[in-house]
Amino acid sequence: MIDTIKWIGGSGNAPASQVMILDQRLLPHTVSYVECTDYRQVVDCIKTLAIRGAPAIGIAAAMGIALAASAISASDVKEFSSRLSTAIDDFLNSRPTAVNIQWAAERIERLIETNKHLPVSAIKDMIAKEGVIILNEDIEINKAIGRVGADLIKDGATVLTHCNAGALATGGYGTATAPIRTAIAQGKRVLVIADETRPILQGARLTAWELMQDNIPVTLIADNAAGELMRRGEIDLCIVGTDRTAKNGDVANKIGTYSVAVLAKEHNIPFYVAAPLSSIDFKIERGDDIPIEERPSHEVTNVFGRCEIAPKGVKVINRAFDITPAKYVTLILTEKGAFRPEDIHKLDPKGKTQ
Amino acid sequence: MIDTIKWIGGSGNAPASQVMILDQRLLPHTVSYVECTDYRQVVDCIKTLAIRGAPAIGIAAAMGIALAASAISASDVKEFSSRLSTAIDDFLNSRPTAVNIQWAAERIERLIETNKHLPVSAIKDMIAKEGVIILNEDIEINKAIGRVGADLIKDGATVLTHCNAGALATGGYGTATAPIRTAIAQGKRVLVIADETRPILQGARLTAWELMQDNIPVTLIADNAAGELMRRGEIDLCIVGTDRTAKNGDVANKIGTYSVAVLAKEHNIPFYVAAPLSSIDFKIERGDDIPIEERPSHEVTNVFGRCEIAPKGVKVINRAFDITPAKYVTLILTEKGAFRPEDIHKLDPKGKTQ
Numbered sequence: 001m002i003d004t005i006k007w008i009g010g011s012g013n014a015p016a017s018q019v020m021i022l023d024q025r026l027l028p029h030t031v032s033y034v035e036c037t038d039y040r041q042v043v044d045c046i047k048t049l050a051i052r053g054a055p056a057i058g059i060a061a062a063m064g065i066a067l068a069a070s071a072i073s074a075s076d077v078k079e080f081s082s083r084l085s086t087a088i089d090d091f092l093n094s095r096p097t098a099v100n101i102q103w104a105a106e107r108i109e110r111l112i113e114t115n116k117h118l119p120v121s122a123i124k125d126m127i128a129k130e131g132v133i134i135l136n137e138d139i140e141i142n143k144a145i146g147r148v149g150a151d152l153i154k155d156g157a158t159v160l161t162h163c164n165a166g167a168l169a170t171g172g173y174g175t176a177t178a179p180i181r182t183a184i185a186q187g188k189r190v191l192v193i194a195d196e197t198r199p200i201l202q203g204a205r206l207t208a209w210e211l212m213q214d215n216i217p218v219t220l221i222a223d224n225a226a227g228e229l230m231r232r233g234e235i236d237l238c239i240v241g242t243d244r245t246a247k248n249g250d251v252a253n254k255i256g257t258y259s260v261a262v263l264a265k266e267h268n269i270p271f272y273v274a275a276p277l278s279s280i281d282f283k284i285e286r287g288d289d290i291p292i293e294e295r296p297s298h299e300v301t302n303v304f305g306r307c308e309i310a311p312k313g314v315k316v317i318n319r320a321f322d323i324t325p326a327k328y329v330t331l332i333l334t335e336k337g338a339f340r341p342e343d344i345h346k347l348d349p350k351g352k353t354q
Numbered sequence: 355m356i357d358t359i360k361w362i363g364g365s366g367n368a369p370a371s372q373v374m375i376l377d378q379r380l381l382p383h384t385v386s387y388v389e390c391t392d393y394r395q396v397v398d399c400i401k402t403l404a405i406r407g408a409p410a411i412g413i414a415a416a417m418g419i420a421l422a423a424s425a426i427s428a429s430d431v432k433e434f435s436s437r438l439s440t441a442i443d444d445f446l447n448s449r450p451t452a453v454n455i456q457w458a459a460e461r462i463e464r465l466i467e468t469n470k471h472l473p474v475s476a477i478k479d480m481i482a483k484e485g486v487i488i489l490n491e492d493i494e495i496n497k498a499i500g501r502v503g504a505d506l507i508k509d510g511a512t513v514l515t516h517c518n519a520g521a522l523a524t525g526g527y528g529t530a531t532a533p534i535r536t537a538i539a540q541g542k543r544v545l546v547i548a549d550e551t552r553p554i555l556q557g558a559r560l561t562a563w564e565l566m567q568d569n570i571p572v573t574l575i576a577d578n579a580a581g582e583l584m585r586r587g588e589i590d591l592c593i594v595g596t597d598r599t600a601k602n603g604d605v606a607n608k609i610g611t612y613s614v615a616v617l618a619k620e621h622n623i624p625f626y627v628a629a630p631l632s633s634i635d636f637k638i639e640r641g642d643d644i645p646i647e648e649r650p651s652h653e654v655t656n657v658f659g660r661c662e663i664a665p666k667g668v669k670v671i672n673r674a675f676d677i678t679p680a681k682y683v684t685l686i687l688t689e690k691g692a693f694r695p696e697d698i699h700k701l702d703p704k705g706k707t708q
Contacts, residue, residue, distance in 0.1 A: 028664065028665040028666075029662065193671075196552070196654065196663070196664070197578070198550070198552055198576040198577060198578055199576045199578075201663050201664075204654075204655070204663050204664040204668075205663060205664065205665075208664055208665055208668045209664075209665045212665050212667075212668065217669075218668070218669070219668075219669045219670065219671055220654060220655070220664055220668050220669065220670050220671075221654070221670070221671050221672075222552040222553045222577075222609065222610070222654055222672070223552060223576075223577050223578050223610070224551070224552055224553075224577050224608075224609045224610025224613060224676075225609050225610070225671060225672075225673060225676075226613065227610070227612040227613035227616060227676065228609060228612055228613075228673060228676035228677070229671070231612060231676070231677070231679075254578075255576065255578045255579050255582060256576070256577070256578025256579070256581070258581040258582055258585060259578060259580065259581035259582075259613055259617060262581060262616060262617055262620050263613060263616055263617075265620075266616050266619075266620070300550065300558075300574060300575070300576055301558070301574070303657045303661045303663065304661050304663075306660065306661055307657045307658050307660055307661040308383065309550070309555050309558045309559060309657065309658075310382065310550070310555075310558040310559065310562055310563075310574055311382040311559075311562055311563045311566050312382075313566075314558075314562045314566065314572070314573075314574050315571075315572070315573045315574065316573065316574050316575070317547075317573055317574075317575050317579060317583070318575075318576070318579075319579060319582060322578075322579075322581065322582035322585070323582070323585070325585075
């Protein structure tokens with residue numbers, strides 16, 4: 001599978017460090033990387049969806065913060081920390097819904113705090129390594145989610161997924177695609193139905209593409225077709241990812257996820273959410289407290305900046321995410337196992353109920 | 355409101371008759387008519403969606419059959435009828451789901467049967483007039499649906515509609531839009547939420563456009579956003595059209611209608627179907643007996659023949675319609691009044707229960 005994001009470390013007299021980001025705006029037509037040497041390029045990649053997907057933008061933020069760190073000349077850790085906070089804030093403000101950016105930033109802040117007795121240069125090295133560690137951990141976490149979720153997929157199953165919570169949304173292997181990949185590795189036959197996922201078409205452009213790259217059978221549908229497929233008994237289960245899941249099991253994910261969940265419930269089809277712990281926000285009590293990003297109307301009215309599909313000046317609502325209340329979620333699949341949504345608070349590292 | 359379809363009659367030494375069809379493939383960017391002088395051009399317009407919408411293609415079929423009739427040289431009505439049947443079959447085979455083509459064809463066949471004692475030239479004139487009569491009746495029927503449906507729309511209501519069952523889908527005024535137009539004429543404030551309606555984007559291209567032309571407030575959303583709007587309480591009612599409604603009240607309509615209906619039920623939002631009697635098929639017992647048209651995959655993978663949005667060779671399911679079982683339908687709005695779906699069989703002109 002192609003790399004979503006890569007760190008190319010500079011050291012000594014070598015060129016400066018780089019974050020290489022697969023430009024997902026150009027997929028499926030062109031495979032091309034944005035070479036970021038300044039953290040602001042990484043912020044821009046996140047804002048403009050060159051890289052997207054909660055785990056992937058968490059990794060991008062970590063690596064971007066490392067780029068920012070490498071460019072700071074500071075005489076002590078306090079000054080270094082203070083100057084780095086500008087970059088961290090830029091990442092935190094880049095996309096509001098996914099919690100993974102915040103998760104990555106807090107992880108780096110903890111790393112600095114723990115090692116504040118060390119020289120700034122050593123801390124910079126540790127931050128650079130941390131981005132790569134997060135990337136590698138992410139792939140292992142996804143494989144663990146795959147093992148947890150594969151048991152829920154029977155041989156011959158048809159799985160609906162929405163948006164892209166695949167390898168391209170993560171360090172690799174994917175979250176929602178992980179159980180599918182693992183089930184196939186176990187020898188099961190699995191057919192994936194990919195919702196095209198308007199307005200940004202992550203299903204058509206990314207999920208269909210990455211599964212075809214790996215010879216996983218995939219059929220593309222307009223989002224509107226999911227209900228009829230379920231009514232006809234042509235979907236066995238749904239697996240989606242999440243940008244942020246609240247402590248009560250309410251799930252924020254790509255707009256349209258909620259519709260899939262309601263349809264799944266109506267047809268007694270299991271609806272699973274693949275959620276690495278990094279995407280569960282135990283500080284948020286319920287879904288409606290999760291900030292929902294509103295994006296520009298041209299994403300709806302114009303496809304790829306080339307095809308105007310609506311009358312000039314039409315008013316648009318373009319919320320990028322929706323909330324699926326916990327009651328629609330059959331199980332949340334994490335690297336620690338599968339949990340009913342009402343039980344995930346038990347995973348809270350700071351929780352009393354753990 | 356702009357004309358969807360017009361008949362320009364030829365007579366004596368004047369030029370041949372024409373059917374002028376607004377080319378909806380070019381909307382909202384270009385307002386242009388296809389000038390049809392041969393019935394096969396009308397068939398092509400129906401197949402390629404230059405004209406679409408169940409009532410509108412019924413009118414187009416009637417006018418197209420009249421064009422075919424005008425071109426037939428036949429010495430007697432039997433020969434005339436036999437030669438006309440080729441054209442009628444071409445229309446019947448053009449699009450399978452909407453019943454209105456069949457309805458229009460049967461109406462013309464009855465007209466010929468009733469008047470078979472008259473000269474062929476007189477029958478040709480009657481057929482030419484019949485197309486115009488059907489067009490004018492359609493507008494009156496829609497206004498009647500408007501009066502029936504307007505009572506269900508409160509001042510300040512937000513109405514979701516899917517696809518285009520507006521003036522452009524009919525002879526004028528629209529079916530699903532009729533209650534909205536009438537409510538506004540009564541002085542009520544109404545906001546329309548238009549689903550964009552992938553893959554053909556009738557909501558974005560047609561509904562938003564025609565409502566903006568008439569200064570009716572409209573907001574465009576990706577189909578995926580309907581569920582979240584309902585969850586937040588931002589939709590008061592749904593009104594859609596139908597391509598064919600079965601005797602038991604099951605509704606065939608544009609793909610995605612069923613999803614809207616399920617979502618509406620989940621949120622206790624009324625879901626109304628505007629159905630002129632011409633779109634109710636009393637010969638079909640239930641929705642799953644309605645033939646569902648499957649259309650080419652490029653409609654999903656390519657926007658306007660210009661923007662490829664999916665990987666080359668991806669497999670696609672592109673059913674153009676879905677079935678909304680009667681249990682999801684609050685009321686069916688006809689020119690004869692509003693009926694619970696289980697009661698529409700009472701409207702069957704051949705029914706014993708009428």
